[in-house]
Amino acid sequence: MSEYVLKSTGRVFRRQADIVIPGETEIEVNPSMINAMVPKSRVKLSNFMPSPYGLVGASITEQETIFSVRLFNLILNCTIAIGDDGSASPTWQHSGTFVELIWPVPDTMKLFYCARVTPFGTTYKIHSAGTYLFALGVKNRSYRLPLPNIYDDGHICTGVGDVVMHSPVEAFLDCLTRFMKSQWNADLANEPMRTRAAQLFQFKVVPDGFKALAAPKEWASLCWEASNSVLEGIPAL
């Protein structure tokens, strides 16, 4: 009888297990065999918990928990400019009159807010750079929306430091709520971002507030492709 040993060097050996003095022979194997030998320590939970903004999924390892929630509306709490024709568009200023614009996520976009939670002593921490916003499009290509408080890699500029709570869920919900209620401003804004945002986030004035206009079908061309390993934590779509 043989047993196969995956060593810490990544090399695989076959060992005769039924003789007193085992002999080892190194063998060439397909990486899929190595993958099969590595313990699968990541557990993914889809829609395991409700939140005020959508059902929450989790991906759990010994080192971290990645929470994710699919957003069907994006709340843009920001300054705006109103045109003579009744159009309204975000101006992303630091100060002025802020209004809450509800932007419905297009049917062809899956928008995810994600956060990486790590153990921190007897508590749990979300690093100040540990929350992300990603849009998934055709064939699950991932994109960064043209918004002014998001870094190139998709992590969100929250304006606050690390968040430390007594439970991972508590930390996630705190960050999610803060994200949905925060004001968007000109931090990280630049002209390319402003130009694209003006095409993607369009509104008009209606009697009871503001109504979003349909996003362009080619919304992906107004975004930038971006990825982060946090995306691996999103449970099956």
Place this chain on the structure above:
Amino acid sequence: MIQVSIRCGMRETTRQYSASPSVGELKADRDLRDELGFSDNVRVLVNGVEQPDYLRLPNGSAVTIETAANTKA
């Protein structure tokens, strides 16, 4: 043949090479860029650790490509 699995966001592919590719070669591979959707501003991780461009990847490697973060001006 050298086989390398490459993940970028939700997408993953496996490539075969006649010789171990370097991390820099992977980042510059136009076909790979088109397939997975990444540009110049990326870093390559193995088990969460960023790898230098000169590193040659052994057979069976699994790497993750991430967009690198910019900094505030």
